[in-house]
Amino acid sequence: MAKTAKKETQARTKxxxxxxxxxxEEIFVRDxxxxxxxxxxxxxxxxxxxxxxxxxxxxxxxFLALFEERATQRFQAMIERLKTSxxxxxxxxxxxxxxxxxxxxxxxxxxxxxxxxxxxxxxESKRRLRQAYRITRPSDIEEEFHRHFGAEAAEGKIGIDxxxxxxxxxxxxxxxxxxxxxxxxxETRLALILQRVFDALIVPERT
Numbered sequence: 526m527a528k529t530a531k532k533e534t535q536a537r538t539k540x541x542x543x544x545x546x547x548x549x550e551e552i553f554v555r556d557x558x559x560x561x562x563x564x565x566x567x568x569x570x571x572x573x574x575x576x577x578x579x580x581x582x583x584x585x586x587x588f589l590a591l592f593e594e595r596a597t598q599r600f601q602a603m604i605e606r607l608k609t610s611x612x613x614x615x616x617x618x619x620x621x622x623x624x625x626x627x628x629x630x631x632x633x634x635x636x637x638x639x640x641x642x643x644x645x646x647x648x649e650s651k652r653r654l655r656q657a658y659r660i661t662r663p664s665d666i667e668e669e670f671h672r673h674f675g676a677e678a679a680e681g682k683i684g685i686d687x688x689x690x691x692x693x694x695x696x697x698x699x700x701x702x703x704x705x706x707x708x709x710x711x712e713t714r715l716a717l718i719l720q721r722v723f724d725a726l727i728v729p730e731r732t
Contacts, residue, residue, distance in 0.1 A: 542580050544570040546594060549587040554632045558588060558639045585650055588640050589657050595633065596661035613675030617729055620674055625719045627696055628712070634697045635704075662689075671730065679728045688726040695722050 548570035552561045563584060567577045581587050606619040627634070644650040667685050670676045678688040696719060703710035710718075 538580075541570075541572060541576055545572060545577060545580055546587070546591055549584075550591055553588065553591075553636050558584065558636060558643060563587075585653065588636075589653055592637070592640075592654070592657050593661060596657075600661070607673065613673070614729065617674045617676055620676070621720070621723050621727075624692055624696070624723055625716050627693075628700060628715050628719060631700050631703075634700045638697050638701060675730045676727050677730050679724075679726055683726070685727070691726060692723065695719075 545566065549561075549566045552565050552569055555561075556565070561584060563577055564574055566587065567574045570577075581590065603620065603623055606623060607616055610616045610619055640650075640654070644654045666689060670685050670689070676685065678685045680688075683691075699710060699715060699718065703715060
């Protein structure tokens with residue numbers, strides 16, 4: 526009986542956390558990080574503020590949990606892509622295509638930019654975000670890219686770690702600018718530009 530009750534409690538806790546994170550993303554995307562309120566997140570999830578604080582201390586906890594969850598989901602999505610590939614060359618093309626397709630998630634890219642601007646002004650938030658980045662990326666990134674993708678940096682002085690680190694902020698910046706120049710930076714042009722950016726930074730290993 527005790528084990529059953531414990532499992533039920535754990536299941537409810539997991540479900541509440543899931544609902545809260547879904548609601549947080551909805552409110553963040555709608556209102557922006559700084560304007561969003563914890564009470565609004567609780568209401569959107571159908572939970573009390575007390576339930577919120579049992580899982581998350583503040584808005585930053587919400588965002589960082591979302592960030593780590595999104596990073597995990599993207600990693601899993603990439604793994605699923607690799608399962609259909611048979612060679613490093615195919616893996617490399619899958620990674621290139623996957624990067625370009627991230628432009629479809631404009632709301633998340635802009636939300637991440639907003640949080641970064643907030644974190645720059647709040648040292649503890651900046652520290653926690655940098656820690657989240659470290660958690661969600663392999664420490665042996667060069668070896669991983671060699672093993673899975675047969676990829677290297679187009680410029681040796683930049684290195685594969687620098688090239689990969691540059692990909693996301695370039696994408697985010699272009700998506701931000703596309704809000705002001707929707708014709709010049711249309712979806713089609715953005716895709717072409719991102720392909721060129723990728724090719725300028727990362728290339729197949731030279732044999």
